[in-house]
Amino acid sequence: AGRTAPDWLRWPPEAAARYRSAGYWGDEPLGDIPRRQAALRPTHTALVDGERRWSYAALAAETDRISRALRGLGLTRGDRVIVQLPNIAEFVLVWFALQRLGAVPIHAMPGHRRSEISHLARLTDAVAYVVPDRHARFDHRELAAEIRQAANAVRQVIVVGERGDHRDAVSFADLRHANPAPESPSSPAADPGPDAGDLALLLLSGGTTGTPKLIPRTHRDYAYNARAAAEICGLGPDSVYLAVLPAAFNFTLSCPGILGTLHAGGTVVLAPNPSPVTAFELIARERVTITAVNPPLVPHWLAECRESRPDLSSLRVLQVGAARLPDELARRIEPELGCRLQQVFGMAEGLLNLTRLDDPDALVHTTQGRPISPADEVLVVDRAGRPVPDGEVGELLTRGPYTLRGYYRSPGHADTHFTPDGHYRTGDLVRRLPSGHLRVVGRVKDQINRGGEKIDATEVEEHLLAHPAVTAAAVVAAPDPALGERSVAFLVCTGPPPTARELAAFLRARGLAGYKAPDRVEAVPELPLTPVGKIDKKALRARP
Numbered sequence: 427a428g429r430t431a432p433d434w435l436r437w438p439p440e441a442a443a444r445y446r447s448a449g450y451w452g453d454e455p456l457g458d459i460p461r462r463q464a465a466l467r468p469t470h471t472a473l474v475d476g477e478r479r480w481s482y483a484a485l486a487a488e489t490d491r492i493s494r495a496l497r498g499l500g501l502t503r504g505d506r507v508i509v510q511l512p513n514i515a516e517f518v519l520v521w522f523a524l525q526r527l528g529a530v531p532i533h534a535m536p537g538h539r540r541s542e543i544s545h546l547a548r549l550t551d552a553v554a555y556v557v558p559d560r561h562a563r564f565d566h567r568e569l570a571a572e573i574r575q576a577a578n579a580v581r582q583v584i585v586v587g588e589r590g591d592h593r594d595a596v597s598f599a600d601l602r603h604a605n606p607a608p609e610s611p612s613s614p615a616a617d618p619g620p621d622a623g624d625l626a627l628l629l630l631s632g633g634t635t636g637t638p639k640l641i642p643r644t645h646r647d648y649a650y651n652a653r654a655a656a657e658i659c660g661l662g663p664d665s666v667y668l669a670v671l672p673a674a675f676n677f678t679l680s681c682p683g684i685l686g687t688l689h690a691g692g693t694v695v696l697a698p699n700p701s702p703v704t705a706f707e708l709i710a711r712e713r714v715t716i717t718a719v720n721p722p723l724v725p726h727w728l729a730e731c732r733e734s735r736p737d738l739s740s741l742r743v744l745q746v747g748a749a750r751l752p753d754e755l756a757r758r759i760e761p762e763l764g765c766r767l768q769q770v771f772g773m774a775e776g777l778l779n780l781t782r783l784d785d786p787d788a789l790v791h792t793t794q795g796r797p798i799s800p801a802d803e804v805l806v807v808d809r810a811g812r813p814v815p816d817g818e819v820g821e822l823l824t825r826g827p828y829t830l831r832g833y834y835r836s837p838g839h840a841d842t843h844f845t846p847d848g849h850y851r852t853g854d855l856v857r858r859l860p861s862g863h864l865r866v867v868g869r870v871k872d873q874i875n876r877g878g879e880k881i882d883a884t885e886v887e888e889h890l891l892a893h894p895a896v897t898a899a900a901v902v903a904a905p906d907p908a909l910g911e912r913s914v915a916f917l918v919c920t921g922p923p924p925t926a927r928e929l930a931a932f933l934r935a936r937g938l939a940g941y942k943a944p945d946r947v948e949a950v951p952e953l954p955l956t957p958v959g960k961i962d963k964k965a966l967r968a969r970p
């Protein structure tokens with residue numbers, strides 16, 4: 427209290443007052459959710475990871491203990507901590523422990539590598555980095571050691587699993603089992619904990635300008651996001667949410683996801699991988715009521731369901747989002763899986779659209795939902811920024827109680843990504859129906875949506891230009907039957923052009939996440955230009 431928020435965290439006072447008086451913004455910091463539920467239903471199951479289970483009482487006690495152990499390591503309120511963990515209970519434990527402390531998790535994705543992580547470390551002055559020992563055949567301890575070596579603020583590496591040769595890393599198990607004395611409220615070490623208006627977490631943007639940008643979310647805006655989504659999905663103590671997509675993804679964490687479920691006193695089950703075989707076993711065993719996937723998974727789920735006839739009788743809702751779900755696929759979900767489809771059009775920047783469970787089928791099958799909050803403001807505008815009539819295509823602009831007003835430590839981006847009156851320019855092209863539902867029809871941002879994974883074209887192009895044979899590069903999206911979109915690199919080369927496989931190895935060596943490697947490479951004598959001399963990506967996308 428009493429501290430001024432930085433520019434990138436500031437809502438206009440008039441809007442903030444409105445969000446507070448309408449009850450959208452509360453006072454509860456995110457780290458209090460387990461404790462509140464522990465008081466209401468201590469023995470109820472909060473979290474399931476394989477054979478490991480936590481009641482709410484256990485979750486609250488353990489996150490408190492870990493929080494104190496983290497403080498013992500020197501972490502304090504406001505510190506940034508890179509968290510890169512797969513779907514294991516430790517993600518939830520360390521996340522809430524950081525929240526209790528008022529420290530700020532930075533949500534790295536499991537696939538991120540040296541290029542992305544070192545950028546995050548530099549941009550945020552992160553003091554710690556939490557990693558698994560190995561995941562998906564990659565040794566994260568090696569990467570963490572490299573990151574710590576590089577000149578930056580990272581002081582602690584915390585490893586979930588075996589430390590191996592990395593003796594200077596901290597073992598998460600030691601933190602869990604350390605028994606620091608509980609602090610008395612009067613002891614000088616006892617921190618008052620974060621304010622609801624403080625920065626609570628940093629999410630990665632899909633990015634459109636070369637290097638990943640960070641999205642600052644506060645306790646109260648993020649809590650509202652999770653709570654409003656949970657209400658629309660009818661979550662309560664009997665709800666069981668299965669986390670299939672990465673827990674660090676905004677969709678999985680709070681739409682309503684893990685946070686929305688815990689807020690409502692339900693049970694969160696973590697799936698170690700997104701395969702339908704794994705998911706169906708967990709759905710039957712844990713009586714899962716709601717889960718969320720991206721569109722490329724849907725055909726696999728339908729096929730496996732036909733094949734193995736799993737018991738999905740508990741499943742009420744399947745959320746699908748992160749990329750456009752084709753209408754034909756949308757129509758098959760309810761008859762074949764026997765649960766309600768909910769389309770989800772969200773963004774880490776904020777605005778979340780959901781189809782409602784009682785919407786007519788026609789809307790559920792053909793739209794990506796409507797905003798979750800009555801206070802979400804949505805504009806659909808033409809290139810000159812003028813609103814277009816309902817039904818016509820335009821760019822979606824938005825502002826509201828849980829949509830960012832600026833990127834983290836990135837003042838230069840204000841003009842590109844925000845209108846002067848504070849609307850975030852989503853870069854998405856939509857049509858709005860009179861009901862308020864949105865249909866996503868394209869985008870103006872320079873991004874590839876590879877089955878839900880966002881690839882910033884500029885970021886990849888910059889890496890490609892470092893290749894000795896490449897003199898010009900343009901990365902664009904091409905339609906793909908399985909992924910919706912895949913990435914194609916058009917390259918101007920001196921000498922024989924590299925193959926897609928060679929380029930993937932080259933980009934991997936440069937520390938870029940694997941999913942950003944172009945799926946296809948096309949050598950061209952030159953890149954087409956627009957009349958003003960920019961690379962004509964529209965023309966490239968139109969090439970067969």
Ligand code: J2J
Binds near residue numbers: 770771880
């Ligand atoms: C078309 N495009 C979509 C959809 C997102 C919930 C769900 C998804 C995200 C997410 C998220 C789409 N149809 N149904 O954060 O909370 C594209 C749009 C959007 C961008 C945001 C959530 N759902 N998209 O995907 O930050 O282009 O968040 O602007 O990763 O994904 O990407 P991201």
